[in-house]
Amino acid sequence: MPVEEFVAGWISGALGLVLGHPFDTVKVRLQTQTTYRGIVDCMVKTYRHESLLGFFKGMSFPIASIAVVNSVLFGVYSNALLALTATSHQERRAQPPSYTHVFIAGCTGGFLQAYCLAPFDLIKVRLQNQTEPRAKLGSPPPRYRGPVHCAASIFQAEGPRGLFRGAWALTLRDTPTMGIYFVTYEWLCRQSTPDGQNPSSATVLVAGGFAGLTSWVTATPLDVIKSRMQMAGLKQRVYRGLLDCMVSSARQEGLGVFFRGLTINSARAFPVNAVTFLSYEYLLHSWG
């Protein structure tokens, strides 16, 4: 099993993650809190109360976990394609796989990475939603003192299953949308690259950006549900399951609730995934 895809997936994912985390924090807050009037209001309030650091809350665990998560995504994707088409990454330009195979490989990568991602994503979302400024003398401390404390508190209160809160919604979000992600990327690369050649850096940037954009646009409704289920338990609102969360969110806030955070998510998805794919292709190319 070629391991370069796993390593390239890890490094490229880490670069994209740092670039996109401030946007991600604003998105999560808009999806789970009703106190903000919109993106600008959320940004201004975050900056005023928590300074620039507020935008980077919850980033350390994703950075630590991206090695596992992104290398599983890209490594499983590439190795699933190898199993389906018997072509390595280098051979795929000369013998391009069918879009059905790309879709199946993408869905497989998405499905497996969702389970690795679930506990890290839960902790990220809980920390991003702590709007208290950094601990000051006399003011009550935030509920979680950091990622390890957050993980330990959830484990103590709810057991190991608690760490997988929202995992089902996350799996449903990621399985089909990762298929869409890789199909969009492949399709755009093939449209603008002569047969048998490698795509140019500009093509990879644009195709990667659009792959991120289309997959996140389709992922947003389940992303909202996933974030709400992850936050449930902390608030009074406890859902009986995914469907209950969908129905009660729509009843209380209208169908627009499923598109919360769509604009900021799209603005984030393009640069993050352009950088992710460019570094992934570059690393695999330079390792021959």
Ligand SMILES: CN(C)C(=N)NCCC[C@H](N)C(=O)O
């Ligand atoms: C719709 N989904 C879940 C995705 N397209 N995920 C893959 C992109 C991962 C990248 N680190 C990002 O956060 O955008």
